[in-house]
Amino acid sequence: MSQAAPIRIALADDQVMVREGLKAILAGIADCRVVAEADSGQAMIELLASEAVDLVISDIRMPVLDGIEMTRQLRRSGQSVPVLLLTTFDDDDLLPRAAEAGAQGFLLKDIEPPDLEAAIREVVAGGSLLQPVTTDRVRGHYRYDDQSAPVEPFGPREIEILRLLAGGYSNREIANTIHLAEGTVKNYVSDILAKLGTRDRTRAVLKAITLRII
Structure with missing residues (x-):
């Protein structure tokens, strides 16, 4: 059986030590290869004009051109x-x-290395992965009294929407962020509330955080 082609990754970060740290983590993933590096968004754009890669991993805060503008x-x-x-x-x-x-x-x-690996695979496969909030801080201050398990397990899309709910985003904002119809998001939210046995979004988020679903 032929071996799958490696995932070719380009790194952009203005701090050399951060890039070296990421390279060390990625070296532990058997089929990932760092094939290019840049110290700014502009340098990455120029690099990609001649280098074919499967994924760009970039810092957001960089001089010259940040990751978002890149x-x-x-x-x-x-x-x-x-x-x-x-x-x-x-x-x-x-x-x-x-x-x-x-x-x-x-x-x-x-993010923990196994979660970074999962994110890389999700994104390279055509999916999206968003982590808008750090839930540990919320978990440290609030606990939801009802700690009964969800009536059904959550799929990756529902987890993604739960994280966005935790960030305070409306159905329309969630729809725009993950490229779904607003009505589809509304249906997902209804399913999430039903699975958690909660009557509103706030309670759903607090219970999901308490149960470490997000």
């Missing part, structure tokens, strides 16, 4: 390579801006 310019030029944006900032404004620019993934840099 993604926007790539999309305007017709470049469809998936982009996974990483940031140390838990900023509510960054997620919708990243999604609007055309990024397929948005994660905080404190």
